Amino acid sequence: MTGSALQPYSRPPLEADRTPEARGLARDEVRLLVSTATEEVDRSFLDLPDLLRPGDLLVVNESATLPASLPASGPDGPFVLNLSTEFGPGLWLAEPRWSESRPGPLPLPDGTPVEVAGTRATVVARYPGIPRLAFLRFEAEVERLLADHGRPIRYGYLREEPPLAAYQTAFARVPGSVEMPSAGRPFSPRVLARLEARGVSLARVVLHCGVSSLEEGDDVTGAPPVLPEPYAVPSETVEAVARARRTGGRVVAVGTTVVRALATAEDGGALRASRGFTRRYVAPPATIGSVDGLLTGFHAARTTHLALLSAVAGEARIRRAYRRAAEAGYLWHEFGDVHLILPGTAPPG
């Protein structure tokens, strides 16, 4: 299945061009579309605890967002350097762009020295098959550079420039993502307290999101190139999933990153603790044994996210839910509304 096969809506969706806070809402007051195998229901994110059952397990991504966009200049003048993924100390996969709104590739051959926020870095290699991306070696400490000069990577549909804090979820603990794992964003202390009171538990994984993939799928397999991203699934989470399974609870992934991390850590259907880098592409007909449900945002139609959603819930159901979401005015993208995909046909709560 290619991304273009999933153009599900009759009208273009509304984009969230500001944070919920700028729209006069608390983080946890965004809309929630609940979809089961048979129907869609409009709720608020505040209703989440009532939609889950005692014994259910939410698996969240603890990755925190970095201010990964840096000012840079090269032989052809200034440009914007969006970091994507740290491969090792001082070595980053990055996306040089002409500007925030104008992507590359830039003419930066291997070996080109560039200046990044006043320090020196060198382009060491292009990413194979993706000319807009390159590996860069930094001479300065990148953590320091980001703290002093970095800004969150921002896309064209945003009308404001939210501060870094707007990009951190309640679960953010391990810095490393350059795009927010946004499904966790609506969680607030009051919702977490009500989830706990309800008997819903939490387990944690890490997957550091790199820059979005824009590349089209391969003509033969339909699989787009997926960039390698650091992930970790700890043994506590493997045990929590097993416990939920044993006691009849449902495992609900908070975000597509969590599905990818769990899918990566599955071997022959069995989940086991592991960490490293993943470029797992999750799409039908693959199924993910560790995941029953998914809480996620609304994503651009031509993305790997939609293929992943279809692997969780089936393409027809995702198509139907997206059509409904667009018609009902749900907001798309990282500061928009959210979508809870639950297994089975039982009408939610």
Add this chain to the structure above:
Amino acid sequence: MTAGGGPRRAVVTGASRGLGAVIARVLADDGYELLLTARGAGPLEAVAAELRGRGATVTAVAGDVADPGLRARVGETVRQAGPLHVLVNNASELGPSPLPPLAQYPLPELDRVYRVNVFAPLAWVQELLEPLASANGLVVNVSSDAAVVGYPGWGGYGSSKAALDLLSKTLANELAPRGVSVVSVDPGDLRTAMHQAAFPGEDISDRPLPSVTVPFWQWLLHQEHGAVSGGRFRAQADRWEVVR
């Protein structure tokens, strides 16, 4: 990944073309001083010249990895230079082309396959152990999916790589107390001269160029060596998992 001052050094065998040249280039761009070997002096010198043009310090020594004389010469040079951080045993012998089935495999040819793919990598580790130990170095043995699958025709090459995989795993355990790490890497199908020799006359243009493995090498070379030692990695797989 190593801390401390002084240049980091790497030895790459079979560096004149294909995967070996790609690995050499990744190391050069990462600031390693390189000692490269391959049988073909001309192509080897061309790779060395290109990397020198990119600012790297490169010594090229032409010869056969199975030749004890070459090994001794390189060993001497490396020991004089100091610690060795990375040894890449990449040079490999495919065997006769087209690939013969095992029942008809000419044994003298199989002997050559094993000498290059099994005995030589071990001999290079033995030869370079002291400089590797003094750098807490990493040994990378280039393997193949033929080592695990049992493809018809690939029994000679594949069984030699299976032996190499077990050497790698055992060496990782034996050398851990010396601080030397050992991994085995299956690069996956690549559009290389060796792969073409395995499929003479066939179109292999659907296989990716060896540069497709660059992100994997960037990952592997920047892991803490002890965290990957004993691992067998597939460079084109969708998961690169640390061992511990």
